[in-house]
Amino acid sequence: MDGSAARQVDYQALVLDYVRSPDQDAARPVRHPVVIVGAGPVGLTAAIDLAQQGVPVVLLDEDDRLSTGSRAICFAKRTLEIWDRLGCGERMVETGVTWNLGKVFFRDEPVYSFNLLPEAGHRRPAFVNLQQYYAEGFLLERARALANIDLRWKNRVTGLETGPEGIALTVETPEGEYRLGCDWLVAADGARSPTRRAMGLESRGRSFRDRFLIADIRLEAEAAAAFPTERWFWFDPPFHPGQSVLLHRQPDGVWRIDFQLGWEADPVAERQPERVIPRIQALLGRDTRFTLEWVSVYTFACLRMERFRHGRVLFAGDAAHGVSPFGARGANSGIQDAENLAWKLRLVLAGQAPEGLLDSYDAERVLAAEENIRNSTRSTDFITPKNEASRAFRDATLDLARDCGFARSLVNSGRLSLPSTYRDSPLNTPDTDAFLGAMLPGAPAADAPVRRQGEPGWLLASLGGSGFTGLCFGDGGALPPARLEALRGLARGAVPVQPLLVLPPGAAAAEWPGIACIEDSEGLLARRYDATPGTFYLLRPDQHVAARWRQFDPALVRAALARAIGQG
């Protein structure tokens, strides 16, 4: 796991050079189709997704460094799948620490453990832990490989004027100000979002009256061996009575420890090594040798903007919403914002979809943010009881969890990030045929092992980078010529749908020009999609289900496609 080439770059120390852009010398403000403000994980992901789909992007960041200190570490399965599509998932997983198991302790006893990915047959694990600077570093390297991303460090957006025709920006650089125009602005400029402020908008919600000490420490290998690669969460442990503690492993022998401190704690004093070290020793034992990498004290809030689309400005990531870190839903949900937005913006820019398609970005991601906030708020309420009665319920739940199955389900040390199903999205075509299982319209497509041209692979990796897919389940026999022609016809539409034929386990690979085939090598694909021969799924470019039928009918597919691109 250790010693990969990635270690040769110290991403925390990397200084990203300001380079003068020709735009700064232009006589009149240069106009670009898309400007993204903020090169955090969300802005970088959005830029790569757009650029990979052929949309040129200008990405502005006021800083010249990647993320520093203790920020995101847990990156979820869906995020990894998105990054796979963007060509940088493998590095994240190679460098990251893979984990699926969580354990909860009450006082000094284990009460509950959970497996976040209890079934086999998925390419990616439930989570990898990876310091945010690695994630950003790998995204940055991917972005640099794309010629149509124009990344400008030390470019701070200081002013913007919005209009129905476009946006005018004022950008400050070490060499002075310049003006820039764009058709669409993606505001991925973080929790304090200057764009949001400049537009007089707010992100509203609730802040929790509690403080958390977050320490990243480096442990020597011997000491680290005592802790498995699992998420460990203690309520009221003997080494930190009355509060909670979370322990997580990261790459490079670094461990993240969160200590709940209570509202009264002094955030400045608590950061001092003479306070921090004894707390860590109480957990690890007096003789354990470690070094402090980074220490900070946080308070958390759950909040969001009312709308994420404001005309030609689209808010994404922390700019649009914020959660407490206990479900690892911050960056993970922001990455899903980025991918939800990218294909819609591409179609609108290409004139292939009406601008109204972008309202579905708002509708889908606002609902997702609500779901994330609801989960995060509930976890924080469990971890930080609000009064004596809620503490009694919390402790009673933990007591009962030892021997009552139902109580284990109530223990809430963080409901970890899962992608949202856009259940009632206007882009969905509601089912008319009966289906079981989770792959309902709006759901993110589940992965499954497949075989492609004899080689083992994965469904999601077979879906292509940026278009719609028509997943067509066959019975292994020959397809009638008319059906083949209809499938090929889908790929020739203005907004193409690439057919992907699924053959049952053991079926001989078929050769039909223009139609890719995969073998459902373990039968899991048909099971996960409740598919029978003839079943057809229309998948969006972001791999969410748009529609499904028991039989392929090109007219229905075309109608569902129109709906999925906002023409329905």
Next chain:
Amino acid sequence: MLNTELNLAAPDDVYEALVALHRDLTPAQSRLVNARLILLLANHIGDAEVLRQAMARARAGIEPEGRDDTPQVVA
């Protein structure tokens, strides 16, 4: 529907047992026992709608006089 008519064969026995449950406990211990009891009963009843009706009935007529750490609204 929450049943508010008598549903116990020996109501006095049950009431006595509830009181006895708390004998010699501190207020904090009692609170914990009550919390466990409510959780066990809630799970046994299982019907979220009935539970909501019971919660509403339990809370009816009580004007809040305390304060807690319910998160503050921020912008």
